[in-house]
Amino acid sequence: MSMIMIENLNKSFGTKEVLKDMNLSLEPGQIVGLVGPNGSGKTTLLKILAGLTSDYTGTVRIGGKPLGVETKAMVSYLPEKTYLSDWMRCVDAIDCFNDFYSDFDRNKAMEMLVQLRLDPKQRIKTMSKGMQEKLQLTLVMGRQARVYLLDEPIGGVDPATRSVILDAVLKQYSEDSLMVFATHLIADVERIFDRVIFLGFGEIKLHEEVDKIREKYGKSVDEVFREVFSCLVSL
């Protein structure tokens, strides 16, 4: 059964169509790259899947269930912006998640803090942007969710940290869960994806396995991406 099933999804902001009649079905046991230029609808799609936006039309199901309380419990969502209260220390944020989510694994999260070289006692107020992003990722990956939705998890971090974050994603991989990883930095991460979905102006332009793309075009996903979108942008 599909973990994520989307049929005829439409979403507009006022008169601007952000997602246009989208159809998509994704199986568990995969890491899926959701790629597209700024404003292509990546964040909107993830927000809908996370149950944070409701004024759309079409059918969306997660684990066979319509979006709602049940699907929210299955989904662990990393938003693009951090939302943590800055008076908290790392450990407070972890305890907060531990209280809130029954699928949160506190030990694993504490382990990940160490791997990411974060100090549990440090206050969020005094943390750099990169450190806050790492903490946020720790919280999101600390859950044993069925679906992980990661919005630009490597957006603002240096290459060494990026590598640590990819490790964390790979460690968390399981055959029962699905990870959707939105990014515009494809070259750095295409090797961890099973498949990629190219999103452009609210439509799926290409949906293919990474190695199939390399086989078919003799090029990396990043290069194919540039080609597909350079002609879109010039339209």
Next chain:
Amino acid sequence: MFEEFDDKTPIYLQLVDIFKVSIANGTWPIGGRVDTVRDLAIRYQVNPNTVQRSLSELERENLVFSERTSGRYITKDEGVVREIRANLAARKISDYAEQMSLLGFGSEEILAMTGRYLSEGNIGG
């Protein structure tokens, strides 16, 4: 370890080659246990299903085999390992010879230059 992958070929095929080199040079010892898919995925920072696919390919070529309960092992057949090592070497030599010939060197010259290079002790061991 952060392996660079080239852009033109599927990642699973590049992994197959990396794993074959490990078998040929004994990093993956004969009869030894193959690391888990997860560990390999993390070590090479690649998708776990890609690792799985590469290992299936090695299985198909009889370089590794699965024990139903205890995981994957490297072949115990020394002949197969010798063969894979010879094949990898033949490929490298042919690439090298082709590149030297593109530079306009003939066989004699290539041989002499290579001999000189090696006699200057440029390769350890």
